[in-house]
Amino acid sequence: MGFLDQVYRDAVLEHARSPRNRGELDPYSVRQEGVNPSCGDELVLYLRVEGGEVAGASFTGHGCAISQASASLMTQAVRGLRVDEAKLLVERFKDMVHGRGAHPSLGDAAVLEGVSKLHARVKCATLAWIALDAGLDAEAAGKTEAEQISVDQE
Ligand code: ZN
Numbered sequence: 001m002g003f004l005d006q007v008y009r010d011a012v013l014e015h016a017r018s019p020r021n022r023g024e025l026d027p028y029s030v031r032q033e034g035v036n037p038s039c040g041d042e043l044v045l046y047l048r049v050e051g052g053e054v055a056g057a058s059f060t061g062h063g064c065a066i067s068q069a070s071a072s073l074m075t076q077a078v079r080g081l082r083v084d085e086a087k088l089l090v091e092r093f094k095d096m097v098h099g100r101g102a103h104p105s106l107g108d109a110a111v112l113e114g115v116s117k118l119h120a121r122v123k124c125a126t127l128a129w130i131a132l133d134a135g136l137d138a139e140a141a142g143k144t145e146a147e148q149i150s151v152d153q154e
Helices: 003-017 065-078 083-100 104-117 119-140
Strands: 030-036 041-050 053-062
Touching: 003 065, 003 104, 030 119, 041 065, 041 119, 053 065, 053 083, 053 119, 065 083, 065 104, 065 119, 083 104, 083 119, 104 119
Parallel strands: none
Antiparallel strands: 030 041, 041 053
């Protein structure tokens, strides 16, 4: 394992141990549940959308270190973005974990680039981002309680 791999691994573990934005958001615009049955990861994402921007994002749930770290990094990354920017970031994150490189706009979330070499863990990393995408769509459709999504649908 190279030095950079070690740095990335430490950053992921640090987010898994001390997740940012963990807990329910009150008030929230939409609540989106997501599951990754292949690993047992379960996530509840809370989003507050105000004036076309993601004003707040938080999560609860449980799962492996990669799923928890990814949710923590995602809630940090999306805060303050316009909804269209947030949806673009989801696509860039998916590109990254599928080995197509880390776009600079991903910021700290780029620590998860190494997941692209761990095929079994890609769904763990994408769960929070796919929940974000689905939650934003549900919010745009006027829903407060969105239907649960599963990364097996990807
Ligand atoms: Zn997992």
